[in-house]
Amino acid sequence: MVHFSRRLLQMAESETLAMARLSRELKAQGKDIINLSLGEPDFDTPDYIKQAAKDAIDQNYSHYTPVAGYDELLDAICLKLKRDNGLDFKRSQIMVSTGAKQCIANLVMACIDEGDEVIVPAPYWVSYREIIKMAGGKPVEVLAGIDQDFKVSPEQVEKAITSKTKMFMFSSPCNPTGSVYSYEELESIVNVLAKYPDITVVSDEIYELINFVGKHVSIGSFDQISDRTVTINGLSKAFAMTGWRLGYLAAPEPIAKACIKMQGQFTSATCSIAQRAAITALTNGPEKVSNMIAAFKKRNELTHQLLLEIPNIIVNNPQGAFYFFPDISYYIGKSFGNTKIQNSDDLSMYLIHEANVSTVPGSAFGAENYIRLSYATSEDAIVKAVERIKVALLNLK
Ligand SMILES: Cc1ncc(COP(=O)(O)O)c(C=O)c1O
Numbered sequence: 154m155v156h157f158s159r160r161l162l163q164m165a166e167s168e169t170l171a172m173a174r175l176s177r178e179l180k181a182q183g184k185d186i187i188n189l190s191l192g193e194p195d196f197d198t199p200d201y202i203k204q205a206a207k208d209a210i211d212q213n214y215s216h217y218t219p220v221a222g223y224d225e226l227l228d229a230i231c232l233k234l235k236r237d238n239g240l241d242f243k244r245s246q247i248m249v250s251t252g253a254k255q256c257i258a259n260l261v262m263a264c265i266d267e268g269d270e271v272i273v274p275a276p277y278w279v280s281y282r283e284i285i286k287m288a289g290g291k292p293v294e295v296l297a298g299i300d301q302d303f304k305v306s307p308e309q310v311e312k313a314i315t316s317k318t319k320m321f322m323f324s325s326p327c328n329p330t331g332s333v334y335s336y337e338e339l340e341s342i343v344n345v346l347a348k349y350p351d352i353t354v355v356s357d358e359i360y361e362l363i364n365f366v367g368k369h370v371s372i373g374s375f376d377q378i379s380d381r382t383v384t385i386n387g388l389s390k391a392f393a394m395t396g397w398r399l400g401y402l403a404a405p406e407p408i409a410k411a412c413i414k415m416q417g418q419f420t421s422a423t424c425s426i427a428q429r430a431a432i433t434a435l436t437n438g439p440e441k442v443s444n445m446i447a448a449f450k451k452r453n454e455l456t457h458q459l460l461l462e463i464p465n466i467i468v469n470n471p472q473g474a475f476y477f478f479p480d481i482s483y484y485i486g487k488s489f490g491n492t493k494i495q496n497s498d499d500l501s502m503y504l505i506h507e508a509n510v511s512t513v514p515g516s517a518f519g520a521e522n523y524i525r526l527s528y529a530t531s532e533d534a535i536v537k538a539v540e541r542i543k544v545a546l547l548n549l550k
Contacts (some may be wrong), residue, residue: 226431257280262415294534333369394434
């Protein structure tokens with residue numbers, strides 16, 4: 154019999170990827186599934202970035218690259234962090250990886266030991282919990298519900314800190330809620346973290362550009378904690394480049410070095426062609442993709458209007474990313490025929506099978522009683538999908 158490691162057996166499958174797979178399977182069987190479980194833009198990569206990749210192929214960028222990434226890319230990242238975020242970094246503090254996901258994995262594997270605690274505001278992105286567990290660490294979940302606009306308070310953070318706390322890890326704009334921490338909200342959390350110098354702050358800013366409230370604030374820009382903040386970002390969401398697999402991390406030099414050492418044994422580096430394309434994407438700046446951001450804003454407003462028409466769900470007004478995370482607790486405990494909806498997983502399954510709409514249950518993100526809806530799809534699909542969800546929910550007795 155094949156032996157599987159404890160590490161693997163304790164790991165949950167990514168529920169977002171599982172839902173995407175189920176949607177594909179049902180679609181292949183001929184079902185008219187509308188996919189609201191997607192965690193990626195439905196746009197194609199802009200032409201100017203594709204051209205850079207084509208040029209890179211012709212120029213024979215086909216060899217192993219430095220583990221941390223090409224020097225020109227490290228420089229482009231430093232430039233971007235200064236230009237867009239007011240952050241000062243030098244080459245030796247940057248690592249480029251196979252997506253922001255690998256940055257997080259390298260970081261956690263490099264810095265977290267058995268029993269170390271990582272504070273993770275919930276709802277959180279699915280992979281944080283599993284990556285922390287894989288390293289032997291303990292995710293300490295701090296829940297902020299829709300009544301708090303899904304943002305933790307400084308008091309909640311302070312209460313969760315113990316002598317074992319090594320990291321505080323969060324995303325803003327947030328997946329799965331779309332919530333964006335304001336300058337003042339971040340400042341109040343920084344004031345707490347400033348008192349605990351051994352805690353590394355990990356700021357996942359992958360949705361930075363998909364922000365409808367104005368300028369993004371990086372927590373690393375606060376002086377009190379700038380020397381122990383790790384900023385993570387990537388090209389997947391803002392530049393519609395999920396398949397290219399390019400993310401990056403900016404950290405205090407010893408942490409960056411540790412992550413690079415880890416990466417050297419796992420993947421050596423990320424794809425040379427994607428790296429060349431990333432130089433073009435980052436040096437050109439965010440204005441070039443403003444059309445995509447405008448489309449997301451329009452869809453956000455549309456989805457919000459439509460969701461408000463569904464009786465007995467609670468919806469907030471997310472200010473970034475491309476998700477809604479409505480409270481569906483009213484429908485938990487209701488039944489469809491002989492089948493009782495016991496939790497958000499059941500509701501998500503009910504919606505995919507009875508309404509032909511795929512969503513992701515809140516449980517995947519550490520928050521029961523919610524489901525995640527992605528509006529990274531066409532306006533027509535959004536209108537149809539929300540109507541189907543409404544009819545299906547009203548059919549529950
Ligand atoms: C909050 C968050 N962080 C990181 C990632 C990973 O991004 P990448 O495609 O760069 O690995 C995602 C992707 O869904 C995400 O939502």
